[in-house]
Amino acid sequence: MSKLFASLGCAACLAAASVHAGTADDAAARFHAIYTQEWSWRQQQFQGLDDEDSQGAPSDHLPRVDAATQSARERYWTEVLERLDAIKPAELHGEEAVNYAVYRFQIETLLAEQHFRTWEMPFNSDSGFWSDLGFTARAHYAQPKEYQDYIGKLRDIPRYFAEETDNMRLGLARGFSQPKVILQGRTQSISDVIDAPGESNLFYTPFKQMPASIPAAEQATLRADALAAIKDAVIPAYAKLLRFMQDEYIPRARTGIAAEDLPDGKAFYQAQIREYTTLDMSPDAIHQLGLEQMAIIHRQMLDTITLAGFKGSFADFLHFLRTDSRFYARTPEELLKDAAWIAKQVDGKVGDYIGRLPRRRFAIEPVPPDLAPIYTGGRGGPGIYLVNTYNLPSRPLYSLPALTLHESSPGHALQMPLAAEMEGLPDFRRYSYISAYGEGWALYCEYLGQEMGIYHTPYEQFGYLSYQAWRAARLVVDTGIHHLHWTRAQAQDYLRENTALADHEIETEVDRYIAWPGQALSYYLGEMAIRQDRARAEQALGTKFDIRAFHDAVLSTGSVPLPVLNERIDRFIDDGGKSPYADDGHCDCKSP
Template sequence: MKKTSAAIAAALLCAATCAAMPTANAAARSSAADARFKAIYTQEWKWRQRQKLEEEEDDVSAVSSTLPKVDPATQQARLTYWQGVMKKLDGVVPASLSEGERINYLVYRAQIGALIDNQRFREYEKPLNADSSFWSNMASDARKTFRTLPEYRAYVAQLNDVPRYFREEMANMRAGLKRGFTPPKVTLLGREGSLTAVTDEKDVTKLVFYKPFRDMPASIPADEQARLREAALKAIRDAVVPAHAELLAFMRNEYIPGATEALAATSLPDGKAYYQSKITEFTTTSLSADQIHDIGLKEMAKIRAEMLGVMKQVKFDGDLPAFLNFLRTDPQFYAKTPEELLMRAAYISKRFDGKVSDYFGYLPRKRFAIIPVPPEQAPYYTSGRGGPGVYLVNTYNLPSRALYSLPALTLHESAPGHAFQMPIALELKGRPEFRKAYISAFGEGWALYTERLGVEMGMYETPYEVFGMLSYQAWRASRLVVDTGVHAKGWTREQAQAYLRDNTALSNHEVETEVDRYISWPGQALSYYLGEMAIMEARHRAEKALGAKFDIRNFHDTVLNLGSVPLPVLQARIDAFIADGGKSPYPKDE
């Protein structure tokens, strides 16, 4: 993946310095080069969809009748295919492409590089972590809304395919177990609760898999509805529940007992190279673990100084540890009921609606719902998560869900964070389908940036809410220290927990679940703060260069109009934004 980063850097340099003269011959060459490149990614994307590796996040019209094939032969074939695609990309000269396709090339090459690395390191032999798993992801699909008879029929067929899919996943997990490639055992303890939620339920109509059949569209005739419900119940009883029972026995008797004890990704097979590939995938940079660790320490020192300033503002008599203990234990900062937490989140999101036009020109069409995290996932789930159409709020263990942190969480997970940025990316016209794929450094960096933006927007009503935002900034900056500490510097789980506990206002429950997430999902936690730093740097550069011409709405629209891109592509786009005088990427009447 270092080659991928080097290719991006070289292509960006070429994009900035090798612009072709606007001659007829140059235009013809560019058109031919564009056509060759488009043929590569169009063919690959169609193949990827046939592999059931991609689906439209905001579209349920194409419900598949089968789950993906994940057996070793299929996985090897995918590696071979993507390596062939990369060879074709090596034959493309970025300078020969038009401006739009040059950006597509940079995004696509990084994407294919990450896919190759995941296959090369056999990431598919570890299809779970402390945060999520292949079976919990499948359960989430059952919460989608189906509208037509073919969709329902396809979903029933998909339920009947669960045993085959689970057995292929278990075979991969056994292969990973054999070579010591598993999440650390400590992060798996208790995670089988999402399986027992299925196997222990006596009434299968209460299972999430039956949810689409409880209220079916009136456009489907009553007799068809009855047949579909009967078929769904049979599939759940005879296929889905037994498959979960088989997986549960495997987890309890083989996988968890045999999982690796070591925490560090560098202790896994070819661990140093594996962890560097995760760094590159999740940060879209070639930074080393040592460099990221040092960045984290420096940023944490800056944030701590801001925290101390808020403590002075509220006239707290004590040091930071005492203040953190006060925040974690005083009842005034915590909701009494799940409904109170959900309603407060809704109030915050509506307050943003009153400010949105001052900071954004283009608004997404898709709205989002605020719903609690499903109970079977909640004990080990993060405090919230957002995306197209949804803002999940974790109402489990209310004394760990601080109200002073809720504004920052809501901005991050709903609007203008994930439930805002992701729909805009999906709504953009004239982009290749692969541009709709999510890039963590960009998406998480944007969502964290919006937490800081909340200060400018007046979203924080008390100093404690400002401190909640700072605590969340420290939480993400501390990930740079903790993730690299655990995976490259030999940190223990207790050491990582202590660092979070000493430097953020996170509850003890959140500290424990978050550290387990970082341990079991190497590199992902690095996305957030490095992404935010890139966006902030780009904004400061644009403000300085444009002066009075700088319009915050145009800047935000320009960033979001990219969709989701590697961080070097973002920087190059802002260079062009500055050169163009800070104009909006949208026509005036849009």
């Protein structure tokens, strides 16, 4: 028995539950026992991790990520799946049947990641295990224990980095690495930590302003402990990581860029497609769909150019948008203020389109400078909308309304907190994130911005269409790179010729697709599913269709695979288009 299972008592639990599964106990009770036990175990597995989508429990140390732990996780999830196999979905009713479909997809996805050993490549073009710790450094702490736990994690960084680099060596040995071509400049965030001693270091951030409720003497002790941890553990660990990247990883990284060229590459890319789209589409089918959608959007873009009164070709118009100073902020503050103005316009209208709104609000802040050069134009989530103010000539104002709708409200900064606040759903649905649903909803919000009146000029409408083309182009480019063996330059040219994205953003985006196979496919396929669901509901319900009730039905599910969302809208139609919320405002999550 491994130490991992022994420490948690999981092997005995699983064996007992397997025997128990053969009894006549209620299927729902057995299913509940499986997912509550596994979810608790999962939180312990990732305790101390604080990235964008972390499910880990608070801790004074970082998670174990070594090969033995990874093998134990694979065995554990394999046994969980076997236990799920012993339950017939037909025995589950109402919301439990939905829970089963969502949970099984989660476990299958987790197992696929372990099977393909994706933990041997623990970073992509704009984020990685070392930069994700920046979220921990920028978190808000209120109690002495939270600061002590944080310092404990700082002291654990050398062990954590050693395990990650050992994993990366395993990947290198079998040709499973990030491509060399996207690694240039990716070590700057490591160097930034090394070059900032003492109080200037990123990891000292939580100690610059501490709560007055902590006595001054205790604050001084915590600050001294933090400075010692940064000097003795953090900076040496980052320095060792930098040497590894420069001397070992980058020189030995693979020269190709296609996922299908990796070990068992075709199966790996198909698994990535399923993880990020929740669908079993082939790369060829996705590529063809992307080409078809691009043709439709291109015609809409030409109509908008005519509406703007521009005389010239499509390429001329793109050049005009990329070079005319009226379309660009002069200062980071101007960009942030415009984003805030757009967000407040949405605030005034969102209640007309969504019935149940989250209690949590969000801040608008710039992307941290250590991440900004290789980061996307914006990111949103619970409590935050990050706007990238780096390289202002690559951040057009005409695209800002679409970006804001996507990343803030009613996109990520609304959907994710709303799911977390949803009563009646198990935690694995409230706090997990399925990309096809989450990104599909956020992209649908850009589409919804037309109805909400957020695009005020033909240029902003073109910005919306350019963003639609950008996401549809991802269907073409991602499959082009990883299945059809497009070159990096070929992918960049396709975006340059078909969208209004600036060159800097085109370069960072293509590198993101190269480094993160399949993820880029989730957006447009997710939006298409929601728009198709809406069209089906509108046709079936006629005058009974209520847009607020429809959006409540979509948002009340938590993050789910697209086929599960389709079934939820079928139930919404069968129920006469009724909102899922009772008169008291709580979700009727038990309704069949």
